[in-house]
Amino acid sequence: MKSFATVAAVLCGVAGTAAAQSASATVSSSSPSVAPGGSVTVTVSVDYDTGLAGGGLFGAPGFYGFGGNVVASGDAAADVNGAGIAIDPQLGFGTTASTPGGGIVARAAAGRGLDGGLSGGMIDVMSFELSVDAGAVVGTSVTLDFEGAAVLVEDSNLVTYATTPGLNQQVLVANGVTVTIGQGGCNAADLAEPFGVLDLSDITTFVGAFTTQDPSADLDQNGIFDLSDVTTFVGAFVAGCP
Numbered sequence: 001m002k003s004f005a006t007v008a009a010v011l012c013g014v015a016g017t018a019a020a021q022s023a024s025a026t027v028s029s030s031s032p033s034v035a036p037g038g039s040v041t042v043t044v045s046v047d048y049d050t051g052l053a054g055g056g057l058f059g060a061p062g063f064y065g066f067g068g069n070v071v072a073s074g075d076a077a078a079d080v081n082g083a084g085i086a087i088d089p090q091l092g093f094g095t096t097a098s099t100p101g102g103g104i105v106a107r108a109a110a111g112r113g114l115d116g117g118l119s120g121g122m123i124d125v126m127s128f129e130l131s132v133d134a135g136a137v138v139g140t141s142v143t144l145d146f147e148g149a150a151v152l153v154e155d156s157n158l159v160t161y162a163t164t165p166g167l168n169q170q171v172l173v174a175n176g177v178t179v180t181i182g183q184g185g186c187n188a189a190d191l192a193e194p195f196g197v198l199d200l201s202d203i204t205t206f207v208g209a210f211t212t213q214d215p216s217a218d219l220d221q222n223g224i225f226d227l228s229d230v231t232t233f234v235g236a237f238v239a240g241c242p
Contacts, residue, residue, distance in 0.1 A: 020051035024173035056156030059116020067109030068148015079136035117153030145176035189236035
């Protein structure tokens with residue numbers, strides 16, 4: 001059976017690209033920790049740059065489609081499951097999604113059809129709920145990675161970027177996320193005990209982690225400690241626990 005990445009490549013074709021053009025896929029989690037029996041929202045985002053490419057046969061330049069799997073690894077990989085996959089509504093062509101198991105917690109593919117590319121930078125192509133078995137061991141973790149392809153409209157070409165590129169395909173840089181099985185916070189700002197309550201201890205923990213560039217403060221999971229992390233923390237803190 002062909003993989004979704006292969007299907008995306010076959011449907012969309014391949015072409016060369018200039019060095020200034022790029023694409024990357026990032027997996028992120030609504031919380032860095034989740035308790036046994038709990039769940040977090042996982043999002044796959046594609047960031048892209050079409051450089052000086054213009055439109056053409058396939059419409060405006062920009063993001064065109066994607067296909068691939070979110071794969072779980074680590075000592076808690078067997079304790080997690082994906083469900084409720086949602087795909088960006090702007091990607092309505094050839095839409096398909098499933099949670100097949102066997103280490104793959106989510107699989108999806110979708111494109112733009114005759115609508116051309118999406119302009120701009122980043123798009124959240126898919127999201128789903130990652131649930132953790134009640135019997136999962138506290139202190140274990142699961143790493144989630146995207147394996148697949150994204151397609152951009154560049155001039156009159158559909159250019160495929162893949163995590164494992166084939167002939168005439170470009171490299172899709174993949175950034176994964178690790179979720180720890182712990183006591184679990186109610187959202188991204190609930191970083192310290194008592195979990196389920198947002199208070200000064202969460203603020204102190206975030207500030208300390210941000211200052212020392214601890215991974216727990218990299219709330220958007222992009223490897224950079226910047227205003228985006230601060231904004232994410234403040235938004236989650238203000239929203240409060242359910």
